[in-house]
Amino acid sequence: MKDRTASSESEEISKNEQIMEQRLQTCHGILSRIQMASGCKDVNRICKVYMQGEETNLDLFEKVNGMSLEIEKLHEENATDKLRTEAQNLEDATDSKVEELESVKRKFCREYMLS
Numbered sequence: 001m002k003d004r005t006a007s008s009e010s011e012e013i014s015k016n017e018q019i020m021e022q023r024l025q026t027c028h029g030i031l032s033r034i035q036m037a038s039g040c041k042d043v044n045r046i047c048k049v050y051m052q053g054e055e056t057n058l059d060l061f062e063k064v065n066g067m068s069l070e071i072e073k074l075h076e077e078n079a080t081d082k083l084r085t086e087a088q089n090l091e092d093a094t095d096s097k098v099e100e101l102e103s104v105k106r107k108f109c110r111e112y113m114l115s
Contacts, residue, residue: 035041038049 031043031046034046038046040046040049
């Protein structure tokens, strides 16, 4: 039983080592392509430039998100202002109709009170 367990563990370790070796080769290949594309062989320099780019991208992403929130807020405020204007227009129209009805009522009363 111990032999099977040891053998199984040994096989798993061997598989893990193969996987790690494949990943390492993949990373080396990627690094080689980056070095060729950038013309820079200094890994530390490549990492520094990459990190600076990532920081810039994050800053820009945060600015865009902030602007999107501002735009959304302005749209909401604009919609609120439109609703207020519409409500005011309706109130004005109602007041006008009330005045018109009061005028008709007065005329009606005068006509029938005089008769």
